[in-house]
Amino acid sequence: MSSASSPVFGKKYSAFLFDMDGTLLSSIEAAERVWGRWAEGHGLDVATFLPTMHGKRGVDTIRQLGLPGVDPEAESAIICQGEIEDVEGVRPLPGAIEFLKSLPPERWAIVTSSPRELAKVRIAAAGLPEPRFIVIAEDVSRGKPSPECYLLGAERVGFDAKDCLVFEDVAAGVIAGESAGADVMVITATHTHPFETSHPKIPGYIGIEVSVDENGDLTLTDRR
Structure with missing residues (x-):
């Protein structure tokens, strides 16, 4: 599915939920x-x-x-x-820092399979903004592809998962987002091992803009 035909662009979301590794940063x-x-x-x-x-x-x-x-x-x-x-080579994906800084801090969360200390180290190494909300490996009893992490992420930002957009890069995470009832955007920047998906794909965040309306809802626009 191309971004031009994707319903993700132009649709209002209450919050964005981001996987970390391969989605916001490369590790x-x-x-x-x-x-x-x-x-x-x-x-x-x-x-x-x-x-x-x-x-x-x-x-x-x-x-x-x-x-x-x-x-x-x-x-x-x-x-x-x-x-x-070992954080050698850990770096932000193209446009990720600017993209996160353009979002209201209360309207996004990181939902990662990494343990807390590893998540902290990699976020710092990549220079990403510190998230107000985060879900880490220790927070869930079942990891991805279970939807538990994304349901918890949505709860922490204060919205239903069906009103959130999940950003993911691997099949297990995509299944978790789908199962939580959220829309999914696939990030392909680190895809040395590609997988088939019907969800829209973008290589990174360059040219992807967010507008915030008077209610704080988020809308993506593709300016590439």
Whole structure:
């Protein structure tokens, strides 16, 4: 679906809910360095494994592998610490900082699968504005593709998810946004592992403008 035919542009939303990694910032090099070393150490095919670990909580990724003798909680904690210590190459996506600064701070949230400390480190490393509202891995009992995180994000900004627009970059997050009842915009800037979707796509935030009406509702316009 092209942006020109997308109902997302020109539609009023109460709030925007953003995934973090791959959606507002790029951390793919750092994440794949840390996860790649871990996967190699556990005898996994690194090239096959890496596309499967983006957009989900680390503990869920490890649990789904079903590796014998591996404690998902303990291993994900080790990986998280490695990611906290490695922020080389973490950077904002094109136009993301300016785009976030154009939004009323009470009308957007970050909804990430990252644990709290990792989210803080990456937001700072990328130079993104500090969100007033954030949902992190520890806040939910089920990670993406469960809709729990986006339902909680909508609750924190004070609106129904159906009145929000979710910005996502991977299939698990898109499914979570859909299941929460929200509209979805797919960000493709870091898509080294593309996936099929019927949702509108944009490469980043350059040329994407937001207008705010007297009620605080948000409307996207594509100026590219």
